[in-house]
Amino acid sequence: MPAALTLENVFLTLNSHAGPVEILKGVSFSAKPGEAIGIIGPSGSGKTSLLMVASGLEAATKGKVEAAGIDLTGKSESALAQFRRDKIGIIFQSFHLIPTMTALENVAVPLEFKGVGDAFDRAAAALKRVGLGHRLEHYPSQLSGGEQQRVAIARAVAAGAQILLADEPTGNLDQETGSAIIELLFELKDKEKATLLLVTHDRALAKRCGRILEVRDGLVKESKH
Structure with missing residues (x-):
């Protein structure tokens, strides 16, 4: 079986x-x-940069990155944007929602850019899956931090992303809300059969993954649980 992601x-x-x-x-x-x-890995070790390179948001200075069967080397910005739109779901510590759009619009608009005909129906379904069926018309300022992160997760999975990249997705949430978000993320990852790269400072959380990679001084090594 070919790898989902190779660096x-x-x-x-x-x-x-x-x-x-x-x-x-x-x-x-x-x-x-x-x-x-x-x-x-410690702060400044290169964890976020690793995700940036894997998603094509940063071009590797040297070496090869292949994700979802696509070689990112030398791709144009427009080709990389299309690759992310079609293949990648990114979940940040800060939710990156558009404040002037409702929860439904925040999820639907990227689908419209992708050319999905039933974008709003699919967005509504994704929001219902993350427990926000009653919040479709609410704006980010009307949602709690946990609800905003749920919108961000719905946006990441609505388009059927093959690879999910999560960068400290619970960093701005309290412990109880953060735990609920992690449960949701793993549940959706399993349902979508997606590959998940989860950046975290919490080794206990990292242990929930099948493997742990430790980034230190720009280098990566396998870490024992």
């Missing part, structure tokens, strides 16, 4: 006022379809 000897160097900074330094790993991988 081969990936380097990422970004420019700063102090000069070039090497963020990733020869990262290699692969993820199987449907697999969950916890990504841990």
Whole structure:
């Protein structure tokens, strides 16, 4: 079975006022379809950058990234945007909802961009799956933090993403709400048979995944549970 995601000897160097900074330094790993991988490591180690490269939001300086059967090397910005739209669901610590759109519109509009004819019906169904069927017409400011993150998860899975990338998805939530969000994320990941990369500072949470990768000083190694 082909891998859902493969990074081969990936380097990422970004420019700063102090000069070039090497963020990733020869990262290699692969993820199987449907697999969950916890990504841990200290702040500034390159965890978020790893997700950025895997999603095509940052281009690797060197090396190969292949996701959902697509080689991202040398792809144009428009091709990468289409790849993310069709194949990737991203869930951030801050929810990245559009404040002037309702929960329904926040989920439906990306589907419309994808050309889905029944975008609003699919968005409503996705919101019902995350327990927000009664909140479709509410704006982000009218929703709690946990509800906003549920909208973000509905948006990520509504288009049938093959790969889910979650960057500290409970970082802005209290412990009880965060636990509920994690349960929901794993439940939807299993139903969608999606591959999940979960960045977290919580090793206990990382242990819920089948594997743990530890990022330290731009390098990645397998970590024992």
